[in-house]
Amino acid sequence: MRLHARIGFILLLTPLVLWLGLLIVIPHIDMLLISLRERISFGVYETSTTHYQKALTEPLYLRTFWRTAVMSVLATAITLLIAFPVAYYIAKMAKGRLQQVLFMLCLIPFYVSELVRTFGWMILLRETGLISNLLQWAGLADQPVEMLYTDAAMMVGLVYTSMLFMVVPLVTTLESLDDSVVEAGYDLGGNGLSVLREIIIPHAMPGIVSGCIVVFMLSLGNYLTPTMLGGKDSLWFTEMIYNQFIVRSNWELGATFGFMLLVLSSVIVWGMLRLTGRTLQETMG
Amino acid sequence: MTPDLECADLVKRFGDTTAVDNVSFSVPPGSFFSILGPSGCGKTTIMRMIAGFLDPTSGDIRIKGGSVLDTPPNKRPVNMVFQHLALFPMMTIADNIGYGLRRQKMPKDQIARKVDEALDRIGLPGIGGRKVDELSGGQKQRVAIARCMVLEPDVLLLDEPLGALDLKLREHMKVELKALQAAFDTTFVYITHDQSEALVMSDQIAVMNAGRFEQVGTGQDLYYRPDTPFVAGFIGEANRWKGRIERAEGSALEMRTETGLAMRATATGTLSPGDTAEIFVRPESIRLAATAEALSAFDNQLQGTVTSILFNGAASRVLVQDSVGETLEVTLPQSGEFANLKRGDTLHIGWGAAQATCFAVAA
Amino acid sequence: MIPTIPSSRSFRLIYGGYVLLFFLYLALPLTVVAVFAFNDSQFPSLPWEGFTWNWFFGDTRPQIGVFHERGILRAVGTSGFVAACVALLSVSVGTTNAFLFNRYEFRGKGALYVLMLLPLVVPGIVLGISILVFSSTLANGMWDLAQMDIQALRPGLLLVILGQFSFITTIATLVITARLQKFDRTLEDAALNLGATRLTAVRTITIPFLMPAMIGAVVVAFLMSFENFNTTLMLVGSDAPLTIAMFDRLKEGSTPLLNAVSLLLMLGSSLLALVVILFQRR
Numbered sequence: 001m002r003l004h005a006r007i008g009f010i011l012l013l014t015p016l017v018l019w020l021g022l023l024i025v026i027p028h029i030d031m032l033l034i035s036l037r038e039r040i041s042f043g044v045y046e047t048s049t050t051h052y053q054k055a056l057t058e059p060l061y062l063r064t065f066w067r068t069a070v071m072s073v074l075a076t077a078i079t080l081l082i083a084f085p086v087a088y089y090i091a092k093m094a095k096g097r098l099q100q101v102l103f104m105l106c107l108i109p110f111y112v113s114e115l116v117r118t119f120g121w122m123i124l125l126r127e128t129g130l131i132s133n134l135l136q137w138a139g140l141a142d143q144p145v146e147m148l149y150t151d152a153a154m155m156v157g158l159v160y161t162s163m164l165f166m167v168v169p170l171v172t173t174l175e176s177l178d179d180s181v182v183e184a185g186y187d188l189g190g191n192g193l194s195v196l197r198e199i200i201i202p203h204a205m206p207g208i209v210s211g212c213i214v215v216f217m218l219s220l221g222n223y224l225t226p227t228m229l230g231g232k233d234s235l236w237f238t239e240m241i242y243n244q245f246i247v248r249s250n251w252e253l254g255a256t257f258g259f260m261l262l263v264l265s266s267v268i269v270w271g272m273l274r275l276t277g278r279t280l281q282e283t284m285g
Numbered sequence: 286m287t288p289d290l291e292c293a294d295l296v297k298r299f300g301d302t303t304a305v306d307n308v309s310f311s312v313p314p315g316s317f318f319s320i321l322g323p324s325g326c327g328k329t330t331i332m333r334m335i336a337g338f339l340d341p342t343s344g345d346i347r348i349k350g351g352s353v354l355d356t357p358p359n360k361r362p363v364n365m366v367f368q369h370l371a372l373f374p375m376m377t378i379a380d381n382i383g384y385g386l387r388r389q390k391m392p393k394d395q396i397a398r399k400v401d402e403a404l405d406r407i408g409l410p411g412i413g414g415r416k417v418d419e420l421s422g423g424q425k426q427r428v429a430i431a432r433c434m435v436l437e438p439d440v441l442l443l444d445e446p447l448g449a450l451d452l453k454l455r456e457h458m459k460v461e462l463k464a465l466q467a468a469f470d471t472t473f474v475y476i477t478h479d480q481s482e483a484l485v486m487s488d489q490i491a492v493m494n495a496g497r498f499e500q501v502g503t504g505q506d507l508y509y510r511p512d513t514p515f516v517a518g519f520i521g522e523a524n525r526w527k528g529r530i531e532r533a534e535g536s537a538l539e540m541r542t543e544t545g546l547a548m549r550a551t552a553t554g555t556l557s558p559g560d561t562a563e564i565f566v567r568p569e570s571i572r573l574a575a576t577a578e579a580l581s582a583f584d585n586q587l588q589g590t591v592t593s594i595l596f597n598g599a600a601s602r603v604l605v606q607d608s609v610g611e612t613l614e615v616t617l618p619q620s621g622e623f624a625n626l627k628r629g630d631t632l633h634i635g636w637g638a639a640q641a642t643c644f645a646v647a648a
Numbered sequence: 649m650i651p652t653i654p655s656s657r658s659f660r661l662i663y664g665g666y667v668l669l670f671f672l673y674l675a676l677p678l679t680v681v682a683v684f685a686f687n688d689s690q691f692p693s694l695p696w697e698g699f700t701w702n703w704f705f706g707d708t709r710p711q712i713g714v715f716h717e718r719g720i721l722r723a724v725g726t727s728g729f730v731a732a733c734v735a736l737l738s739v740s741v742g743t744t745n746a747f748l749f750n751r752y753e754f755r756g757k758g759a760l761y762v763l764m765l766l767p768l769v770v771p772g773i774v775l776g777i778s779i780l781v782f783s784s785t786l787a788n789g790m791w792d793l794a795q796m797d798i799q800a801l802r803p804g805l806l807l808v809i810l811g812q813f814s815f816i817t818t819i820a821t822l823v824i825t826a827r828l829q830k831f832d833r834t835l836e837d838a839a840l841n842l843g844a845t846r847l848t849a850v851r852t853i854t855i856p857f858l859m860p861a862m863i864g865a866v867v868v869a870f871l872m873s874f875e876n877f878n879t880t881l882m883l884v885g886s887d888a889p890l891t892i893a894m895f896d897r898l899k900e901g902s903t904p905l906l907n908a909v910s911l912l913l914m915l916g917s918s919l920l921a922l923v924v925i926l927f928q929r930r
Binding site: 178180181183185187188189190194198199202203 | 358359361363364365374375388
Binding site for chain 3: 016023030082089106109115122124133214224242245
């Protein structure tokens with residue numbers, strides 16, 4: 001490389017390295033180190049895995065961990081099932097102006113803060129809320145119904161909040177499916193189901209994978225929705241991290257939980273990429 | 286014998302525009318039938334109606350004698366080779382070819398055998414495991430045909446499948462398609478805007494314009510005996526003159542062109558003195574000569590100067606300007622006689638009345 | 649299952665109905681939030697007590713409107729400041745990143761690119777605590793070393809800005825890289841050929857080409873920062889941005905004041921989105 005090209009290279013590399021080094025890599029290493037130390041007395045620390053042992057043996061922690069994972073997978077699956085027909089409709093059935101308008105309508109709710117979206121569901125689902133009143137008015141309930149603070153309410157919120165991140169990649173991949181490929185499927189004797197199974201879904205796979213990864217990550221790392229809509233006794237793993245850090249000031253255990261969450265999400269993302277033979281670059285970039 | 290495919294009074298309207306206007310034709314079994322026309326003439330619309338992706342506004346489509354209007358596309362005994370082939374990129378070649386057989390719930394081992402047979406048939410044995418994007422353009426073409434042929438359709442529809450290929454390969458595929466059609470002995474309906482594709486491959490060609498069939502016939506019919514000015518202009522090339530008929534005896538005519546030349550020609554349809562008409566003469570039916578005497582046998586003779594020589598190998602032309610200032614295109618024979626021809630040379634040209642086709646022009 | 653394939657009428661009706669239902673589901677929570685901003689009651693719920701503008705303009709207790717509520721106004725200011733800083737920083741770094749990945753081949757480029765994508769797959773709360781942990785390690789280190797107490801390294805606006813910047817930069821990089829990849833390099837060569845220096849060529853040719861993407865990235869970064877909750881929650885100090893301030897109030901019990909703030913937020917962000925769309929169409 002010639003000298004001025006080299007200088008340019010270094011100038012461009014510096015912000016990237018500073019950003020990733022100081023804000024991503026080193027902080028995560030530091031978090032790992034903190035999670036691996038034990039406080040003996042004031043200002044005296046020792047390296048140990050005691051927090052991990054504690055996190056992996058204490059039933060409450062373990063239960064919350066797996067519950068968070070399973071519920072996030074469930075939320076991802078439900079989001080995919082709801083979003084797929086809609087994305088298909090936007091990408092392949094709607095034409096011209098209608099297509100643009102529907103796509104824009106999908107985006108609008110997500111220009112608004114997650115807090116506002118969650119607040120909306122609270123107004124709808126609470127005991128004095130709209131749906132409860134509607135049910136009473138319709139005669140389906142004879143007293144106020146509390147729908148808030150349940151797993152179902154939380155699931156509604158989780159699905160709602162990450163819908164966009166499923167719809168957009170699905171619409172993008174489905175749009176790239178040539179109409180004539182679908183027609184060829186029918187022309188050769190296929191019916192709706194077999195064309196869906198053998199042509200449309202395989203074609204949409206990249207979008208399905210990237211949508212699922214993002215939605216899973218968002219559900220797993222969500223704090224607001226489980227806190228505001230979920231039940232008092234159904235903890236989410238992020239709430240435990242928050243509690244250890246802010247309420248209990250037990251940073252060591254909090255960092256341990258944080259690391260466990262990181263590992264869980266990495267394993268699932270890696271597994272999904274592995275399963276579908278794709279790379280992170282293709283899926284995110 | 287029942288025709289394999291029969292369209293009767295087929296009409297398709299989109300809003301106010303009539304894309305297909307009362308078209309009827311029938312295709313005998315085992316023949317290669319082409320629909321030739323400029324883009325936007327409605328040929329794709331006809332094909333999509335036959336395949337079942339569009340419903341005709343009125344008229345009937347019969348395959349082997351039975352109407353298929355109420356049969357959905359996935360149940361029709363016709364298959365289609367799409368313009369961009371529409372091979373399934375998410376499947377291997379074998380899965381592509383076996384797709385339709387799987388839909389018929391054929392046992393797996395039988396499908397595998399049929400797929401292998403089809404691959405042999407198209408001269409690509411052993412490529413079943415490959416991906417679609419690993420094949421060349423010509424190979425994809427053959428796979429797209431094989432994918433349909435394993436289903437043994439009554440009619441195979443081909444929607445300009447050669448359009449995406451480069452010139453050399455296209456020439457090659459013309460011959461190959463014709464051979465495949467003979468090998469499979471299936472009725473092919475082929476649509477194209479390329480006259481050479483249609484002329485080389487087809488048993489019958491329908492020339493289509495603005496939603497209607499102008500003429501249906503063999504390549505020779507269309508080339509030598511065009512029924513309409515559109516066909517005369519669309520198939521091959523032609524020098525044209527407009528004018529008024531001065532004398533008519535049967536089909537023999539004499540016309541005075543707008544530029545004042547007298548010309549003899551042969552009428553298509555009935556023409557009588559006073560009618561406005563147009564004469565078409567192909568560049569390859571005009572004879573060049575150094576002297577007027579050599580052309581004395583021809584009904585029409587002109588003298589002119591060479592304004593330009595368009596060298597293009599066997600298809601070379603010379604542009605000749607006649608005495609009234611019109612420019613004619615004449616095929617340049619490569620027999621050596623005119624090897625030294627250059628711009629500014631004086632030439633004599635002539636053609637017979639039988640080679641000059643005359644049509645009435647709507648005044 | 650595309651319009652050219654015949655399908656039964658009932659199938660089309662059911663499908664259309666489903667899509668309609670989906671959009672109702674999308675619109676429902678936002679609609680109720682907006683409507684109850686005008687409820688003349690202490691609670692954003694039924695019964696409907698009549699229409700009022702008080703939750704926007706009211707200045708007497710108990711109905712103090714948004715525009716007279718100091719705490720909320722201050723939080724909006726804080727959020728705006730944070731978002732502006734984050735947008736500026738992340739788009740700047742995003743642009744240099746885009747040039748780096750687009751123009752240079754170097755060892756470890758692939759690995760660095762993957763590393764660059766990682767902030768998107770790290771849960772926001774984990775990003776927050778890792779930066780919290782590291783900054784306090786630094787602060788403690790400085791104290792032990794030089795008895796200096798660096799307030800900036802304690803939870804507060806600087807950490808909030810850095811925390812949001814750490815993942816929004818990835819998005820800015822992706823947006824700008826996508827545009828830069830479409831750039832025809834020969835245009836720059838032509839500028840050089842016409843006498844420009846390398847830097848002038850980039851400034852006069854490439855940057856104007858990137859402008860729509862950069863402006864888009866600024867808006868997206870601004871909105872994402874304004875709305876961010878998870879990362880901010882872990883790093884916030886005494887100056888709370890709007891989402892945190894609203895969260896604290898929501899925990900205490902909601903009044904239509906929050907609806908009014910939410911409605912204004914919706915209007916603000918739709919307006920911003922509209923501006924971007926109009927700008928990009930032009």
